[in-house]
Amino acid sequence: MRIAFCVQNDKGVDSTIDSRFGRSPGFLVYDTDDESTTYFTNAQNLSAPQGAGIQSAQTIAAQNVQAVVAHNCGPKAYQVLLQAGIEVYMSQDTIVKEAVQKFKNGELEKAASSNVPGHW
Amino acid sequence: MRIAIASGKGGTGKTTVTVSLSLAIQELTKKPVTILDCDVEEPNAHIFLSLPKKQLETATIQSCSFDTETCTGCGRCSDACRFNAIAVVKKKPIFFSDMCHGCGGCILACPENAITGTQREIGTVISGDVQENPSIDLHYGLLNVGEIMAPPLIESVLAKEHTDSITIIDSPPGTSCPMVQAVRTSDYVILVTEPTAFGLNDLKIAVETVRLLQIPFSVIINREGIGDDRVHRFCQQENIEILTEIPQSRNVAILYSKGQTAWKKEQDFTKAVQKAGTLLVERFHL
Numbered sequence: 421m422r423i424a425f426c427v428q429n430d431k432g433v434d435s436t437i438d439s440r441f442g443r444s445p446g447f448l449v450y451d452t453d454d455e456s457t458t459y460f461t462n463a464q465n466l467s468a469p470q471g472a473g474i475q476s477a478q479t480i481a482a483q484n485v486q487a488v489v490a491h492n493c494g495p496k497a498y499q500v501l502l503q504a505g506i507e508v509y510m511s512q513d514t515i516v517k518e519a520v521q522k523f524k525n526g527e528l529e530k531a532a533s534s535n536v537p538g539h540w
Numbered sequence: 541m542r543i544a545i546a547s548g549k550g551g552t553g554k555t556t557v558t559v560s561l562s563l564a565i566q567e568l569t570k571k572p573v574t575i576l577d578c579d580v581e582e583p584n585a586h587i588f589l590s591l592p593k594k595q596l597e598t599a600t601i602q603s604c605s606f607d608t609e610t611c612t613g614c615g616r617c618s619d620a621c622r623f624n625a626i627a628v629v630k631k632k633p634i635f636f637s638d639m640c641h642g643c644g645g646c647i648l649a650c651p652e653n654a655i656t657g658t659q660r661e662i663g664t665v666i667s668g669d670v671q672e673n674p675s676i677d678l679h680y681g682l683l684n685v686g687e688i689m690a691p692p693l694i695e696s697v698l699a700k701e702h703t704d705s706i707t708i709i710d711s712p713p714g715t716s717c718p719m720v721q722a723v724r725t726s727d728y729v730i731l732v733t734e735p736t737a738f739g740l741n742d743l744k745i746a747v748e749t750v751r752l753l754q755i756p757f758s759v760i761i762n763r764e765g766i767g768d769d770r771v772h773r774f775c776q777q778e779n780i781e782i783l784t785e786i787p788q789s790r791n792v793a794i795l796y797s798k799g800q801t802a803w804k805k806e807q808d809f810t811k812a813v814q815k816a817g818t819l820l821v822e823r824f825h826l
Contacts, residue, residue, distance in 0.1 A: 471624020471639050478618065481629040496636055504629040 422485040430459035433517035439491040442472030473497035498534040544726035548742025550713035553762035558710040560803040564817030574705040578722035579712040580681035591668030599696040602642035603660035610654035620649035663693045691721040715749040729757035735767035758783040784816040
C-alpha cells in the first residue's frame with residue numbers, strides 16, 4: 421500500500437509533516453510493502469494564485485497512492501481525492517515515521533469529510 | 541465625460557463625494573447625470589439616493605460544461621487552466637465553477653471538443669431614477685455572496701453608461717483588479733483621502749496606480765481638521781492638485797449614519813463640494 425504525506429523536507433521517514441495540504445513544499449510517498457519512500461516536489465503549487473489544494477490532490481492521485489495522511493484537508497481537495505478513490509486520514513503527528521506507526525497500528529481515523537474550510 | 545471617484549483606503553468618503561458631487565454637478569449643469577456604483581462587493585450609494593422603481597438584470601460570466609461521453613480524460617484542460625479550476629483524476633474531469641474566470645482556455649485546449657461554454661450567474665445589476673433628483677439615474681452591481689469575480693460584474697455596471705449623460709463612478713476601495721476595472725476607462729479620477737497616516741499611505745499607492753493608468757487626477761481631502769499635514773505636504777511635493785477639502789463634522793457623520801447626504805443640509809460641507817463641482821464644470825465644459 422502506498423501512502424502520501426504532506427512534508428516540509430525530504431528526510432525519508434524522518435521528514436517533517438507540513439500542516440498545509442495544498443501548499444506543503446512536497447509529498448512523500450511511503451510504500452508499506454518494502455518500507456521505501458519517494459519524494460515529489462510541490463514547488464509548482466506554492467505560488468498558485470488559487471486552487472493549490474485541487475492541484476496537490478491531482479498530483480497525489482497521479483502517484484498511484486491509496487491513502488493520504490494530513491493534518492488538514494479542505495473541501496475541494498477532499499472531493500478530488502474522493503473521486504480518485506484515495507482514503508484521507510487525519511493525524512497531528514510531526515514526523516512521518518510516527519504517523520506511519522500509528523497507521524500500521526490502525527490508530528489513525530479515516531476522514532469522512534474535509535476538516536477545514538477552503539483557504540484555511 | 542466619465543469621472544471616477546476612487547481611494548486607496550476604504551472609508552475615506554468615496555460614496556459621500558460621489559453622491560454629493562453628482563447632485564452638485566447636476567444642479568450646476570442642468571444636464572443628466574449617471575451614477576455607476578462599481579463597489580459591487582458592498583454598494584451603498586443607493587442608501588443615500590432612493591430608487592422608487594428598480595430594474596434588475598442578472599449578470600453572468602462564461603463558464604464551461606463537460607461532455608463526459610466525449611472526454612477521454614487526457615487532462616489538457618487541467619494543464620491549460622491557470623486558475624486551477626479543473627482536476628482530472630481517474631480519466632474524469634472535476635470542475636470547480638467558483639474558481640473559473642471564464643477565460644475559455646480549456647475549451648481551446650480540449651482536443652475532443654468535449655467542453656462547451658455556458659453562462660454562470662455572478663450577480664445583479666440594479667438600475668433606477670433617483671427620487672431626490674430625477675435627472676440622475678443610478679446603477680449598481682450586487683455581487684452574489686461568496687462570489688469572487690467582481691471585475692466582470694463591474695463591466696456590466698459600466699455598460700449602463702449613456703452618451704448624453706455625465707457619468708460619475710463610485711469605485712471600489714483599494715488598488716487591485718476591481719478598482720482598476722472601475723477606473724481604467726475614466727477620463728478623470730478623483731482620489732478621496734483623509735489627513736491621517738493610513739490615508740496618506742494608501743493615497744500614495746492609489747496615486748502610483750492612477751499614474752500607471754495615465755489618467756489625469758486630483759485629490760479631495762475629506763475630514764479635514766483631523767490628523768496632520770502630511771497629506772498636504774505629499775500633494776505639494778508631488779504637484780498634485782487638491783480639488784477641495786471637506787471639513788471634519790460630527791453633523792455630517794450623524795446624517796451619514798441615517799443614510800442621508802449632507803448636501804444642502806450642512807453649509808460647510810455643501811460649500812466644499814460646490815467648489816469641486818464648479819471647478820470640474822468649468823474645466824471640462826460639462
